[in-house]
Structures are given as structure tokens and as C-alpha cells.
Amino acid sequence: MQAVAETTDPVQALTQSGYKWGFATEIETELAPKGLNPDIIRLISARKGEPGWLLEWRLKAYAAWLTMTEPHWAMLAYPPIDYQDLHYYAAPKRKPGPQSLDQVDPELLRTYEKLGIPLRERAILAGVEPAEGSRQVAVDAVFDSVSVATTFRETLAKSGVIFCPISEAVREHPELVQRYLGSVVPTGDNYFAALNSAVFTDGSFVFVPKGVRCPMELSTYFRINARNTGQFERTLIIAEDGAQVSYLEGCTAPQRDENQLHAAVVELVALNEAQIKYSTVQNWYPGDAEGRGGIYNFVTKRGACRGARSRISWTQVETGSAITWKYPSCILQGEDSVGEFYSVALTNHHQQADTGTKMIHIGPRTRSTIVSKGISAGQSNNTYRGLVRIQPKASGARSHTQCDSLLIGEECGAHTVPYIESRNASAKVEHEATTSKIDEDQLFYCRQRGLSQEDAVGLIVNGFCKDVLKELPMEFAVEAQKLLAVSLEGSVG
Amino acid sequence: MLQITGLAASIDGKDILRGIDLTLPQGEVHAIMGPNGSGKSTLSYVLAGRDGYAVTSGSARLDGADLLAMTPDERAAAGLFLAFQYPVELPGVGNANFLRTALNAQRRARGESELDAVQFLKLARAATKQLSMPDDMLKRNVNVGFSGGEKKRNEVLQMALLRPRLAILDETDSGLDIDALKIVAEGVNALRGPNFSALVITHYQRLLDYIVPDRVHVLVGGRIVRSGGPELAHALEADGYAAIAAEAA
Numbered sequence: 001m002q003a004v005a006e007t008t009d010p011v012q013a014l015t016q017s018g019y020k021w022g023f024a025t026e027i028e029t030e031l032a033p034k035g036l037n038p039d040i041i042r043l044i045s046a047r048k049g050e051p052g053w054l055l056e057w058r059l060k061a062y063a064a065w066l067t068m069t070e071p072h073w074a075m076l077a078y079p080p081i082d083y084q085d086l087h088y089y090a091a092p093k094r095k096p097g098p099q100s101l102d103q104v105d106p107e108l109l110r111t112y113e114k115l116g117i118p119l120r121e122r123a124i125l126a127g128v129e130p131a132e133g134s135r136q137v138a139v140d141a142v143f144d145s146v147s148v149a150t151t152f153r154e155t156l157a158k159s160g161v162i163f164c165p166i167s168e169a170v171r172e173h174p175e176l177v178q179r180y181l182g183s184v185v186p187t188g189d190n191y192f193a194a195l196n197s198a199v200f201t202d203g204s205f206v207f208v209p210k211g212v213r214c215p216m217e218l219s220t221y222f223r224i225n226a227r228n229t230g231q232f233e234r235t236l237i238i239a240e241d242g243a244q245v246s247y248l249e250g251c252t253a254p255q256r257d258e259n260q261l262h263a264a265v266v267e268l269v270a271l272n273e274a275q276i277k278y279s280t281v282q283n284w285y286p287g288d289a290e291g292r293g294g295i296y297n298f299v300t301k302r303g304a305c306r307g308a309r310s311r312i313s314w315t316q317v318e319t320g321s322a323i324t325w326k327y328p329s330c331i332l333q334g335e336d337s338v339g340e341f342y343s344v345a346l347t348n349h350h351q352q353a354d355t356g357t358k359m360i361h362i363g364p365r366t367r368s369t370i371v372s373k374g375i376s377a378g379q380s381n382n383t384y385r386g387l388v389r390i391q392p393k394a395s396g397a398r399s400h401t402q403c404d405s406l407l408i409g410e411e412c413g414a415h416t417v418p419y420i421e422s423r424n425a426s427a428k429v430e431h432e433a434t435t436s437k438i439d440e441d442q443l444f445y446c447r448q449r450g451l452s453q454e455d456a457v458g459l460i461v462n463g464f465c466k467d468v469l470k471e472l473p474m475e476f477a478v479e480a481q482k483l484l485a486v487s488l489e490g491s492v493g
Numbered sequence: 494m495l496q497i498t499g500l501a502a503s504i505d506g507k508d509i510l511r512g513i514d515l516t517l518p519q520g521e522v523h524a525i526m527g528p529n530g531s532g533k534s535t536l537s538y539v540l541a542g543r544d545g546y547a548v549t550s551g552s553a554r555l556d557g558a559d560l561l562a563m564t565p566d567e568r569a570a571a572g573l574f575l576a577f578q579y580p581v582e583l584p585g586v587g588n589a590n591f592l593r594t595a596l597n598a599q600r601r602a603r604g605e606s607e608l609d610a611v612q613f614l615k616l617a618r619a620a621t622k623q624l625s626m627p628d629d630m631l632k633r634n635v636n637v638g639f640s641g642g643e644k645k646r647n648e649v650l651q652m653a654l655l656r657p658r659l660a661i662l663d664e665t666d667s668g669l670d671i672d673a674l675k676i677v678a679e680g681v682n683a684l685r686g687p688n689f690s691a692l693v694i695t696h697y698q699r700l701l702d703y704i705v706p707d708r709v710h711v712l713v714g715g716r717i718v719r720s721g722g723p724e725l726a727h728a729l730e731a732d733g734y735a736a737i738a739a740e741a742a
Contacts, residue, residue, distance in 0.1 A: 439581075440544065441581045442581050442582075442583060444541075444543050444544070444565065444581075445577065445580070445581035445583070446583070446591075446595075447542075447564070447565035447566045447569070448541050448542075448565050448566075448568075448569055448574075448575050448577075449569060449591070449592075449595035449598075449599075449651065449655070450566050450569035450570055450595045450596070450598040450599035450602065450655070451566055451594065451595060451598050452564075452566050452598070453564075453566075455594070455598065459583070459586055459591070459594065460583065460586070462585070462586070463583055463584055463585030463586035463634070464584065464585055465585070466584075466585035466586075467585070
């Protein structure tokens with residue numbers, strides 16, 4: 001209950017400045033030439049010191065990509081993307097893959113410090129004791145195309161958990177990567193996934209062995225810094241039988257007038273009775289109030305509940321990006337497996353979001369829960385697009401969708417596009433949807449009690465999103481609440 | 494002290510208040526009584542600063558400051574509290590959280606230090622106890638699923654915590670059974686003192702048996718047609734508004 005009260009202060013400080021993560025870091029960057037062709041892919045692969053099979057895998061993806069066309073079924077409007085006008089590799093100049101934080105460029109560390117990323121190992125190295133009872137979070141930080149620091153690796157290694165940049169996993173744990181990479185999102189799955197498979201540069205790799213409960217939250221922080229650069233990270237998380245892990249990603253980018261492309265792929269694999277909780281606080285630069293600049297975010301996230309009684313839970317708070325195209329999904333293969341999707345998508349100014357989920361029920365008695373909260377303000381457009389598919393063998397499957405939209409102002413749009421396909425008569429699929437406007441009575445009530453217009457909007461919106469925010473780990477829930485309030489700055493009155 | 498002079502206001506071009514003069518000295522409780530549609534609720538909304546009302550002439554000052562020039566939250570920080578006739582539901586917003594956010598916003602605006610969660614909870618628990626309200630009222634979402642009586646009691650709880658200099662109670666008695674009415678009245682009476690004044694808007698005399706006003710004003714057709722002591726409320730109950738209005742005309 002402390003969260004919202006604590007929120008108002010920092011929010012007031014933040015609203016003075018708008019997007020406070022918009023600074024760029026002056027750092028020497030190694031850039032590949034613009035454009036995409038097999039030579040660029042060979043260059044990326046060589047820079048990463050990859051084995052031959054992975055280069056072949058990339059080239060195969062590239063060949064598939066060439067035969068595909070960009071999808072345009074989403075409710076999104078944007079000028080054509082020139083895929084040859086981008087850099088596909090950007091790395092801070094210095095040897096990538098530092099062994100400890102001491103070897104990380106201090107300018108980078110200052111950047112992450114400005115962003116408030118808890119590279120807490122820094123403090124521990126400096127001999128500072130962590131506060132009693134404070135939860136430890138291991139962080140992997142990805143700056144443009146490379147991972148620059150992963151913390152707490154040794155602590156994790158003691159329990160058998162592998163948490164490292166995926167480029168390193170390719171070298172150190174090739175058998176795991178080869179077994180699982182592309183097993184959930186195949187190279188030719190869709191246009192953006194194929195592109196990612198061809199040129200992915202870095203991202204995180206997590207492996208939690210049988211029966212291990214990961215002793216701390218894992219977190220990756222993605223930062224696009226370089227100009228005219230695409231970020232194509234690839235994340236792979238594997239939880240073996242009975243393993244449990246909670247993972248969070250955060251993302252920001254400098255404020256730039258041109259658009260930047262982000263096309264990530266995330267694959268999750270949960271074996272028997274494994275549980276993976278994946279939370280995202282996405283705050284890529286959304287563009288300015290007139291719709292200039294901002295990130296184009298085309299992301300494929302998918303989890304496979306392969307084992308019986310496994311569970312995958314996606315929680316996302318999406319406040320950033322000019323364009324969001326993202327449908328974190330669950331393939332519920334194992335019997336009695338559970339998929340969950342909790343989403344807050346907020347759009348303001350000229351932002352466009354087309355986001356939702358896919359729940360594919362394959363195994364018997366599989367269950368899915370979808371809670372989507374869309375908030376539209378300004379001239380933005382916010383679409384929920386969700387598919388619930390019940391396959392013939394999914395006897396006794398259940399799915400429940402709750403999809404709520406909140407409109408702020410007169411010029412924004414909210415759309416709900418549910419697809420329900422049931423091929424098993426014993427399955428039960430429910431879908432509820434509501435659309436409401438932020439209520440003048442609620443605003444006046446809050447203001448009469450002393451809240452400013454913006455704090456009142458923030459409070460009401462946070463209340464609207466509560467069912468989703470409570471799914472986030474505590475410290476991130478607080479961050480997400482602040483973010484929601486800041487993102488709505490100037491949207492009312 | 495509240496000083497209202499020649500206050501006229503309209504909504505959608507329709508005149509509702511047609512020149513209100515009212516002085517509410519510090520420490521006093523005044524009642525405003527009147528039939529439906531006489532402008533009672535409009536008066537409370539105009540004083541609290543709700544959008545949609547156009548003040549066409551006149552002024553309203555609280556302790557000398559121009560109320561009408563302030564935003565609703567500035568009026569709240571200046572000490573004005575409105576107990577709503579229809580308290581609003583805030584889904585997903587916890588009552589304690591809402592109250593603490595409001596209290597700290599007001600304290601910040603007045604340059605006072607903010608209360609931390611522990612200090613606040615101590616205050617809040619004392620207030621719920623005094624109003625015979627269960628503690629879980631603080632944990633529930635603001636007014637969501639509250640009965641009519643609970644909503645009104647929640648308004649009084651907020652008033653007790655925010656400690657306004659001027660409270661306007663807009664038909665707080667409507668929909669209350671006699672026990673709830675007594676609790677609400679006790680809440681108001683507990684605040685009475687030299688630094689608290691209240692404007693009690695009501696349709697019925699019943700509430701005034703428990704909150705005995707210093708003065709009673711009768712509002713008809715957007716004007717105060719008669720003022721008097723507490724006995725005026727009894728006369729109204731006996732003779733009805735029509736008789737008073739006819740007499741005043």
C-alpha cells in the first residue's frame with residue numbers, strides 16, 4: 001500500500017523533464033557498415049566467435065527472411081522501413097565480454113547508474129553490505145549489440161544456474177544452445193523473427209537445472225545507444241523439471257528524432273512442473289509529442305510449456321515505443337500446464353500499440369488466464385489482439401480473458417480483436433471486455449481531497465491496472481507505477 | 494471564516510445560484526436547508542471548484558483568500574473539504590493509500606512534512622476506532638462495494654483525517670439509518686472547535702437534532718430567503734418550504 005504514496009514525489013521530479021532516459025552516451029562504438037547481406041551476417045558471427053553451425057543457422061534464417069514480406073495485419077501505420085539503411089552491429093569499443101565489473105568501461109557503468117539499474121555488485125565489491133532483507137537481483141546489461149556486464153554469476157553458479165550473455169552461452173554451453181535455440185520460435189516463424197535469427201547480436205541465456213529454484217530474481221537491461229542501429233537481442237530461458245525462475249527485462253533508448261528498429265526474440269522452455277515468470281517493463285523512447293522519432297518494437301515472445309503441470313507467466317508493462325507489435329504467447333503442450341498473460345499497455349501522443357497474446361491449448365486440462373489493461377491517451381491507438389486456440393486433444397481446457405480499455409481524452413482509440421478457436425467441445429473459453437473513459441467524477445473527487453490533476457490521473461490509472469501490477473515483483477511494481485504516471489504527463493486537462 | 498458575497502452561478506447557461514450572501518464565522522456550524530432543485534448541491538460544487546459551473550458574479554473567500562481563483566486541490570490544501578452526496582468509487586485504489594496520498598499532498602502544499610506509512614496508520618486506526626468503523630475499511634478499495642451508509646461514514650473518516658478548516662457536508666444524511674446518522678454526527682461534532690467551521694446542507698431537519706447548528710439558512714430558487722437560529726429548522730419541518738418561500742416573497 002505504500003507504493004502509490006511513494007510515487008508522487010519522484011513523479012513530480014520526472015514530469016519536469018519528460019522522457020528522462022533520453023540521454024545518449026558518448027562512447028566509442030564499433031559499427032558494422034549499413035545494410036544486410038550474407039557478409040554482414042558472417043561479420044557478426046565472426047565478431048561473436050561463433051561455431052559454424054550457428055553461422056549456418058543464421059544464413060538459413062536470412063534466406064527464409066528474403067522470401068517473406070513484412071506483415072501488415074496489425075492496426076499500425078508507419079512509413080516503410082528501409083532494412084538496408086541500418087547498422088546491424090554496434091559495440092562499445094573495448095574487448096566485449098568483460099570478466100568482472102572492473103573491466104567494464106566506466107562511461108558505461110555511469111550510463112547504467114543514470115538509468116538506475118541496480119548493478120549492485122558494484123556496491124558489494126566496494127564492501128557495502130546489502131540492507132537487511134533486501135532482495136538480490138542479478139543483472140545482465142546489454143548495450144546496443146553486446147552484453148557488457150552480468151552480475152552475481154558466481155552466486156548463481158553455486159546453485160547450478162547459468163545466467164550469461166547468449167553469445168557466451170554459444171561458446172561455453174553449445175549443446176544447450178543448439179538443443180533449444182529456435183525450438184520455440186523457429187527461424188522462419190515470422191518476418192521479424194527470421195530477421196532476428198539472421199542478425200541477433202546479444203541477449204541473455206538462462207538455464208535452471210532440474211529441481212532448482214533460482215535463488216534470486218534475474219534481470220536484463222537493454223539499452224539502444226548508437227544512432228541508426230537496430231537492436232536484435234535474443235533471449236533463451238530453460239527451466240528443467242521442477243525448476244523455477246523469475247526474470248525481468250527493462251528497456252530504454254536515447255531520445256532521437258529518427259526511428260530505431262528493435263526486433264527481439266524471446267524463447268522460454270518449461271519442462272515438467274517447471275515455472276517461468278517473465279516480466280517486462282518496456283520503456284523504449286516513444287517519440288515526442290508530435291510523433292517524431294521513437295522505437296519501432298517488433299518482438300516475438302513465446303513460451304513452451306512442454307512438461308506436465310508446467311507454468312509460464314508473462315507480465316508486461318508497455319509504456320514506450322512509437323510502434324509496438326508484440327504478442328507474448330504460450331504453447332500449452334504438457335497436460336495440466338498453465339499459461340498466463342498480464343498486460344498493461346499505455347499509449348499517449350501518437351504512439352501505436354498492437355499487442356496481446358496467443359494461448360495454444362494442446363494438452364488436456366491446460367488452463368490459460370489473460371488480463372489485459374489498455375490505456376489510450378492523446379491521439380494514440382491501442383489494440384488488444386488475442387488468440388485462444390483449443391486443439392482437439394485439449395479436453396477439459398479452460399481459458400479466461402479479461403480485457404479492459406480506458407480512454408483518456410477524445411482523440412484516442414481503443415480496439416479489441418479477440419480470436420477464439422475451439423476444436424474440443426469439453427473446453428471452456430470465456431472472454432470479457434470493457435471500455436470506459438476516465439471519469440470526471442473520479443477526477444474531481446481526488447482533486448477535492450488535495451491531489452493535483454496529474455496525481456489524480458496517475459492514481460486512477462494505477463488502480464485500473466492493479467490486477468496486472470500486482471503480478472510484478474514488488475520493486476518493479478513501484479517502478480511501473482511511476483512510469484505509468486510519467487507517461488500520461490499532459491494527457492488530461 | 495467563509496465569506497460569500499453576491500454569488501451567482503449557472504450551468505449550461507441556466508442560472509442556478511442567483512446572488513448568495515453568507516458569512517460563516519470561524520468556529521460556527523451553519524445549516525443550509527432547501528427543497529430539491531434550490532441550488533444546494535450547486536453551491537457546494539461551486540465552492541469546491543467543480544468544472545462545468547460558470548460563476549457569473551460575486552465572490553467567495555476563505556480566511557480572506559479568493560477561493561474562486563484556486564484549483565480544487567488548492568482549495569483542499571487551504572482547508573476546504575466537501576463530503577460528497579454521492580461518494581465516488583475508485584476501483585483498485587486502496588482506501589488507506591488514497592487517504593495518505595491526499596493527506597500528504599495537502600501537507601506538501603502547505604509546506605508541512607509528510608507522514609510516513611507508520612505515522613499515517615496510527616492516525617487512521619485512531620480515526621476508524623472513533624467512528625466505530627472496522628479496520629478493514631482502510632484496506633478496501635475506495636468506496637467500492639461499500640453500502641450507502643459505509644460510503645458516508647468513509648466521507649466522515651476522510652474528514653477526520655484531513656482535518657479541514659471548513660467542511661461542507663452535502664446531504665450526508667441522505668440514505669442513512671439512525672445509527673449511521675448518529676455516527677456521522679458524532680464525527681462532525683468531534684471536530685467542532687474554534688478552528689473548524691461547517692456548512693451542513695440537508696433536506697431534512699433530522700440531522701440537525703444531532704449536529705445542532707449555530708445558524709440555519711433557507712435556500713430557495715438560488716437565493717437565501719431566510720436565516721435564523723436552530724428553531725428555524727423546526728419551523729420548516731412543521732410548515733414546509735412552500736410556506737417559508739411564500740412568506741419570504
